[in-house]
Amino acid sequence: MTRAIWTLFKKDLLLEIRQQYSFYGILLYAVSTLFVLYLSMDTPEPRVWNGLFWIIQLFICINAVAKGFLQESRGRWIYYYTLAHPVTIVLAKLLFNVLLMAAMSVISLGLFRLFLGAPYLNAGLFMGIVLLGGISLSLVFTFLAAIAAKAQQNAAILAILGFPLILPQLILLQQISSAQFSAGAANDWVPVALLLALDGLVVVLASILFPFIWKE
Amino acid sequence: MPAVPSYMHRSWWKITGIVLLTYTITAGLLGPVPKLPLLQETIRNLYFHVCMWFGMMILFTVSVIQAIRYLRKMDRRYDLASRHYAGAGMLFGVLGYSTGMIWAAFTWADPNISFTDNFSTIARDPKLIGAAVSLLVYVAYLVLRDSIPDIDRRARISAVYNIFAYAILFPAIWILPRVMESLHPGQDGNPALDVKNDISSSMRIVFYPAVIGWTLLGVWIATLRIRMEQLKEKQLDS
Secondary structure (H helix, E strand, C coil), X not given: CHHHHHHHHHHHHHHHHHCCHHHHHHHHHHHHHHHHHHHHCCCCCHHHHHHHHHHXXXXXXXXXXXXXXXXXXXXXXXXXXHHCXXXXXXXXXXXXXXXXXXXXXXXXXXXXXXXXXXXXXXXXXXXXXXXXXXXXXXXXXXXXXXXXXXXXXXXXXXXXXXXXXXXXXXXXHHHHHHHHHCCCCXXXXXXXXXXXXXXXXXXXXXXXXXXXHHCC | CCCCCHHHHCCHHHHHHHHHHHHHXXXXXXXXXXXXXXXHHHHHHHXXXXXXXXXXXXXXHHHHHHHHHHHHHCCHHHHHHHHHXXXXXXXXXXXXXXXXXXXXXXXXXXXXXXXXXXXXXXXXXXXXXXXXXXXXXXXXXXXHHHCCCCHHHHHHHHXXXXXXXXXXXXXXXXXXXXXXXXXCHHHHHXXXXXXXXXXXXXXXXXXXXXXXXXXXXXXXXXXXXXXXXXXXXXXXXX
8 A cells, every 4th residue: 555655656746747837837826926925015024924924825735736636637537446546546645745835835935035034033943834834734725626626626616615624724823833923932832733633634534535536 | 215304204393492492582581690791681692692603513513424424325315414404504603603793792892993893803703713614614515516517426525525624624613712712811801701600500591491492493494495405306306
């Protein structure tokens, strides 16, 4: 099973490396959104910075993750059907999207640092929070993209399905990250643990529920 | 095969519901309540507003159980039941949110500025966020359902979304107020109500029957809509 996941993951990675337009597409999306933000406002105060950062992360995530399932054609699904177990497929997709979103998170944090300043105090710790956030967002949206793909819908429905569901995670993330803006605030591990628990829950649910939707 | 089991057609639980709600409304509006500062007589809203929230949770839970049963048995009547229990839950959610708004307008809102100016501050309360988010999730559920033309695929995918959303949302709704309160203690001195400790015994004897009564009403609405839907389908078949 681990080998099957690894093979499927490598397939996605190879596809990504060969058709780089999609990666650069997301990158361009991140850069241009950020540049519009940069031109429409001065260096924002920390609270605003925090809100903007996570909203932009959310939009990047939707764009990055959506195509993971939506790009697969019907013929390819039938081909997978003969080859692999659904759980391996969904786990491989989750793994790939987690890595993709982790990379995008680091890049967008760098861009935010350059254009909109850095209200956080400890860069290393904040990077960890951003990675955690990217992973949480990508897990939820990967499974929702599977639902959207099977409903034969486009990425628009992904936003409708995902925004309300991701709100609890987003609130937790904003709390964790805003605690990094003032020197006095103690590190609170409860929200981090809750986020990790939610992430685990999403992975478990995705592996239980995906077999029900992947058949035509 | 009917989606509503035949024992649900019996009238005793509907009569119980009517009796309990009659009791709720009379005893709720006329019975003794403690005179608390700020809350005053608005405390009677407890019998309506809080019960809507309870009823919504129970109905959504029934909906997700029906969704699980659908995925296990692949029988369309469970899908129908899941859809309409979710609908009844949403009705309760909307009523709960609006009764909450009315209540907040008299207790939490700053009387010096209009309620609409005040609303953005009030809506930040974790419980209100939870209520708004769960309504949005179930509206998304309905949008997703209606966007799929094929009946079986619609049933399967919406059942999966229902379970996924429920499993993510409900832990979050219970967790968020605790996390947010720990970061924002005191809630700026606003009167917050703790059901277990703050309700006097004279109110509890109305409150618990009220919860049961309203929930029975919700179940009644859902079963009626399921049966109506089935009759419509029967008409199409013949």
